[in-house]
Amino acid sequence: MQIKNSSKEYDVIIVGSGAGGGMATKVLSEAGLSVAVVEAGPYYDPANPEQMTQLKPAYHSPRRGAGTTRFFGDYDQAYGGWDINGEPYSQKDDTDFRWFRSRMLGGRTNHWGRISLRFGPDDFKKKSIDGLGENWPITYDDIKPYYDKVDKLIGVFGTKENIYNEPDGFFLPPPKPRLHELFYINAARKSNVKVIPSRLSVLTKRLNNERGICYYCNGCARSCNVYGDFSSGSCLIFPAQKSGGQIDLYVNSMVRTVTTDNEGKATGVSFIDKEENQEYKLKGKVVVLAASACSSARILLNSKSNQHPNGLGNSSDLVGKYLHDSTGGDMMAFIPQLINRKTYNEDGVGGMHVYSPWWLDNKNLDFARGYHIEQWGGLGAPTYGTGFDVNSFNKFFGINKAGGYGNDLRNDMKKYYGSTIGLSGRGESIAQKTNYCEIDPNKVDKYGVPVLRFNYQWTDNEIKQAKHMQDTFEEIIHNMGGISLWEKPGKDNNYGLTKPGQIIHEVGTTRMGSNPKDSVVNEYEKLHDTSNVYVVDAGPFVSQADKNPTWTILALAMRSSEKIVEEFKKQNI
Secondary structure, three states: OOOEEEEEEEEEEEEOOOHHHHHHHHHHHHOOOOEEEEOOOOOOOOOOOOOOOOOOOHHHOOOOOOOOOOOOOOOOOOOEEOOEOOEOOEEOOOOOOOOOEEOOOOHHHHOOOOEOOOOOHHHHOHHHHHOOOOOOOOOHHHHHHHHHHHHHHHOOEOOOOOEOOEOOOOOEOOOOOOHHHHHHHHHHHHOOOOOEEOOEOEOOOOOOOOOOOOOOOOOHHHOOOOOOEOOHHHHHHHHHHHOOOOEEEEOOEEEEEEEEOOOOOEEEEEEEEOOOOEEEEEEEEEEEEOOOHHHHHHHHHHOOOOOOOOOOOOOOOOOOEOOEOOEEEEEEEEOHHHOOOOOOOOOOOOOOOEEEOOOOOHHHOOOOOOEEEEEEEOOOOOOOOOOOOHHHHHHHHOOOOOOOOHHHHHHHHHHHOOOEEEEEEEEOOOOOOOOEEEEEEEEEOOOOOEEEEEEOOOOHHHHHHHHHHHHHHHHHHHHOOOEEOOOOOOHHHHHHOOOOOOOOOOEOOOOEOOOOOOOOEOOOOEEOOOOOEEEOOOOOOOOOOOOOOHHHHHHHHHHHHHHHHHHHHOOOO
8 A cells, every 4th residue: 555645744743632632732732833633533523413412312213222333322422432343452361351442533532421530649659558559750749730720721510528639629519419319428428438529520600602501411421512511622622723723633544653763753653544545644743642541552562663673662561561440340229219200300410410439448458449439320311222121120019020011111111210320339450560452463453553452350459349349339229228220249250340441441551650661651741762752641640540530631631731832942842
């Protein structure tokens, strides 16, 4: 295949348009730099009527009454998934890693839960606390100013709680708890489980004239048509374009490699135009990788040259190593007290109004790191399909039915609608060098790009943490007067611990550090091995914390982008 070269040279080429890529686009373009954004998926704007799914009733689904080809459903804005035709990945030995890829402008920020938590002071120095893993080369104080800026720029609701390792920020007013959440609050507090208002990046108060306020449609997973929640496109890239930024978008463009010169310095990227099936090269003074932790690692490992025979940035042989994902565990319960609820528009955002941050001291437990509890339920709009079998509820009242139709089925559905609650734990795993992704020497995707092969196993720490989750869920459900809807998982299936990758919080493949021998990037997320390549997704994370990574990705990307601007001003680039 002939590779076509672009004659234009950009100041910065950004690969990926999610949280890190979007933030880099905004900061760098508004500083006057010319920017190319290369995104593997199509252009997407949640306000575009042709792409908008918000407010569409579930029964309009073209597969009404049948399964969906998309894991989260037709109306969730997730272009991509764990399995993509023509884009395989492989597993080593008995690994079962689930790799989610988002293929659209804005990436995963179009369909995430908007849980926007800061890492705390302890989260940057866990080795000093429990002796496991490594400390970050930076502290909370180093990143706090950037958390503050992100809060004010994007908006996050919550309340000041003065919890040391759950740092407060600049908060918008939170929505009030709904009925099922009031049940949870009372039950959790009986078990001495702390409950506080959630911290979600959803606007409950106007920030500017460009974005609307949440109107409580409960459809954040569909991405907001008034830009009331955080998505990278609507909150970062589009505003940067409107303010006059020099931004060229290359969509449906799969990056193969970072190109380098005879001295090993980056010269740009090579990508495949997926619509033309044609390979192109772009030239840039700086390359910023923000393709997601595993995708960026894949690009670096495939970027071999005489100067970088092991892959770009991989002199330490650590690109792809220390891969880790959040732990996960779930339990769903039926609350008999909530049957025959009056149905009404239960005003709320598309996510939980309250949650439980980690509340215990691990020194008194048999596992090292903590987890938070998310909960879900209530009177959200029904999806196509029911989400449950009404006869599984009837059995609790000694009513035995097989199937159902007509008024009898409708009455049962109304009876049980809004009577369930779900509890989910999301916890911190410990980074292990033995958990990694690498290039499969025998497999390529449909574009001819070598694919990733995963090796990953949970340790006893994660398994014991999952057991604690299930024990806690059981106690809280009992306090609610609830009945679990499935058998409590036991040791034989790791107490319900989710498969690695399934929580979609993978981090750590290009870990940050001061020493080039045991890390991939420095404290500003620049590769140790070359002067003009940065990684601003979750790859540089040294550890995960028991928090969702998005707010930290954004803060670090802002910090790194400001460093790039500074280097341009000093004419070091």
